[in-house]
Amino acid sequence: MGIRTRITSMARQRGMTAAELARRLGLYRSNLSAMDAGTRSVSLKTLARIAGALSCSPGDLLEIGGLSEPRVFRGKTLNRLLVARDQQTVDGADRAWTHAALLAWQRHYRHPHAPRHGR
């Protein structure tokens, strides 16, 4: 089991986005997400730098009792795919099309002859 962090949520509590924090520290935003998910290891040195930027202790950034792989599915592969899909949605992503798809589904079920999209 990897070690999970709560860097993104701590940054938000400090009124900062993960992208801003990453820029400030010269790191990739995707690496911060991977550290949060436990899929990328984080060195004590990096953790201390991040903690310094967030004015907290390194211990505050560690997720206690979290699971690096959610036990949603039985197979490890499926759980890994799930984590990957979870991480691909970045903060601020525009999802207007999701509402369009949802409303299209609802029109379809209320009016079965309406054009059908999606699954």
Added chain:
Amino acid sequence: MRRATAADPYRQVIARLTQRGVRYVVIGMAGINYYASTPAETFATLDYDLFLEPTLSNVGKAVRALQALGLTLGTSDGALRPEELAAVVRDQRTLVATTPDGHMVELLLKISGFPFSELARDAATVTVRGVPIKVGRLTKLLASKRLAGRPKDRQFLHRYAASLQETAAAPPRKLKRAP
């Protein structure tokens, strides 16, 4: 009174809740759909589930905001009476808000496996035409379905697993070159 008759009632509902400072997270199938990468990966659902922080002040704010938008609030026993709101919050019962066009927004005060704080802590924020929307993490939304264990949840998880496998097996999509 302004009625929620816009083309996208859910965006209007979220915009109003945000404006009134209501603490919520989108959950359920509606929340899971935000993680789809194409419309073909979305799943049909006839309602839009919101997990509200289960405090009387927060739920009261949500109810007043939705009523001001022209939505009708009810519980499984019928229309919501103002005097029963405290009991609804105490018992963590689900409220249903319906737009004049018949779109349903479910307001849940508890879900399987996670307290509100745990879901809100690392919620993702997506936007829909400028309106920020708080969405529970995909892993937690699916874990909650796993923990609920209802037949329809188990059936959905099978379909979701198949969708994940299909996506993983599909060749990468070619990006269109800009003209």
